Amino acid sequence: MDTKEKDTKDPISRREFLKIVGIGAATTTAALTTGCRPGGRAAGAGAASGDVPTDRMTCRENPKNGERVSLLGYGCMRWPTLPAPGGDGNVIDQDAVNALIDYAIAHGVNYFDTSPVYVQGWSEKSTGLALKRHPREKFLVATKLSNFSNFTRENSMAMYRQSFEDLQVDYIDYYLLHSIGNGGIKTFRARYIDNGMLDFLIGERAAGRIRNLGFSFHGTQAVFDEVLAMHERVHWDFVQIQLNYVDWRHASGNNVPAEYLYGELEKRGIPAIIMEPLLGGRLSKVPDHIATRLKERRPESSVASWAFRFAGSPEKVLTVLSGMTYMEHLQDNLRTYSPLVPLTDDERQFLFDTADLMMQYPTIPCNDCKYCMPCPYGIDIPAVLLHYNKCVNEGNVPRDGEDPGYRAARRAFLVGYDRSVPRLRQASHCIGCGQCNPHCPQSIDIPKQLRRIDAFVEQLKQGTL
Structure with a gap:
């Protein structure tokens, strides 16, 4: 999964971009704040189902620096695409990306999460093009050291520096060691310790080029515990974990129950960034009898909103990421978090019972991340x-x-x-x-x-x- 390095440092036009971008709780009710922008007015009851408020986004405060982070974060792994002009794959639809980011910012979203490997290496550039059109203080950008297959210091440094060029920024707000745990602790050490990259990134944080340093996790409890134990030396500013109402106890799409992961972060006062609140979309496309069960409880709410309310309710959650390819998904999530109505104890138990019912159906925990691609034998x-x-x-x-x-x-x-x-x-x-x-x-x-x-x-x- 090596990232393709580009020589150009200048912003490119959409026409040029299209030519080159080929891509084949137990929870606790939080002290909530609304309106991430200074002067945003507080809100009372949730907005009507047809409205998308512009100034009611629930925000959480980063305990390190006091900055306000929108509870809804934008995951940039599934940007919309168009057929390539040559008919040989797809390209990112930059106009659609611009429109989605403009709408998100206008409605209170300020956290955008990308990686050098998302959308087969082009997400950072596309995200950077869209965000560059906004004042730097309007957004927080997160990206990752995604050195999955080439652990050398040279390659890792090149990837780190390329992120700044592609995102067109001179500092990165949230920087992550990407997907630690895959391959065990030996692989983690090869990717980040033996090559000196973790010490380098700690130095970059001290210099202000990284504002917050953390990691995203997929792996075994042993790896999670060992890396988290580095907190006294590293001082992790945040950790990104998979959390939803199925994985809380069942860990159907993870090796460790989310209840354990979140609990360990909560003990240490480390903010959690949440990924996969919908379990790869499966909690928005549930079996018909499950959808009926959820709609009977809250007819005015979408099936997906239950999962987002669950993910956003724990007080140490800083933001919940969603890869919103379509405007209607963005609007639905904005309604859920503008403002968040935290789950009651009764609603949490209702979702745990729902998860038990879902586990009776043998779906495969694929989240469509495409990390497995391309297959050398052409299988999709x-x-x-x-x-x-x-x-x-x-x-x-x-x-x-x-x-x-x-x-x-x-x-x-x-x-x-x-x-x-x-x-x-x-x-x-x-x-x-x-x-x-x-x-x-x-x-x-x-x-x-x-x-x-x-x-x-x-x-x-x-x-x-």
Whole structure:
């Protein structure tokens, strides 16, 4: 996942950009503040479902420097794309990115999270182009040292410096060691300790080029505990963890329950940045009976808003990231956090009971991060896994030929599979090389799941299920 370095240091136009950007709680009710901008008026009840308030965003205070951070943070891993002019892939739709960022800032969002590897290496440049059009004091930018496959000091330093150029900033507000835990403590030491990069970044923080230093976590409890134990030497300013109402206790998409991760940060007074509040979108696309259950409780609220309220309610949460590709998603999340209505104890238990029900359905914990891509054999891994999950949620996974809905479900699964994944990119082409597994932050055994799905497809085709 090496980042492609660019020579140019000058901002580029959208036309030039399109030519080159080819991409193939137990919780505690917080003391809430609203209106992240100075002078923003406080709000009472939540806005009507059709309104998107501009001055009611709930904010949290960074205990290190007192800066106000919007509770809704913008994750820049899923920017909208357009077909490339040459028909050989996609390019980032810079006009759409500009519009989304403009709207987010106008409605109180000030935290933007990116990485050198997001959108196959182009998210930082696109995000930088959009943010550069706003005064620097209007936004906080977060990015990462994503040196996944080349741990040398030279490569790591080049990646760090390139981030400043692509984002067009002279300081980074929140800088992260990216996805620690994958590969165990030995890999963590190779990426950040043995090459001297952690000491270098601590020095950069002292010099003011990094305002806050932290890490994002996907891994085992042993790695989390060891890295967190460095707090006395490093003084971690924040930690980014996966937290949602399923992972709180079940850890379906993580190796460690979120309840443990958050609790350890809370003990030390370290602010938490939340990723995957929707568990890779699965908590906004729940099975029909789960959606009905949530809508009956709060008919005026979206299914996704339950997950965002859960993620935002703990008081040590500084911001909750959401990768909002579409304006309607951004608007829905703005309503949820403008202002946040924290969960009651009864609502928390309701969500825990909901999580228990969801765990009865065997979806695959793929978050569509695309870290597993590209596959050397051309398989569209995320598309295969997400199609399977979609069919599970919609009840289109046939159980057996005796099922009254077997024919309709069989047709829906097979036709949808061919439409969403070209045949040359389907699971049948997996040879089990395992190259994808080390890159998966959810620790999915990808070849095993692809073999399982392929066998299931063959049974459906032959009518032997």
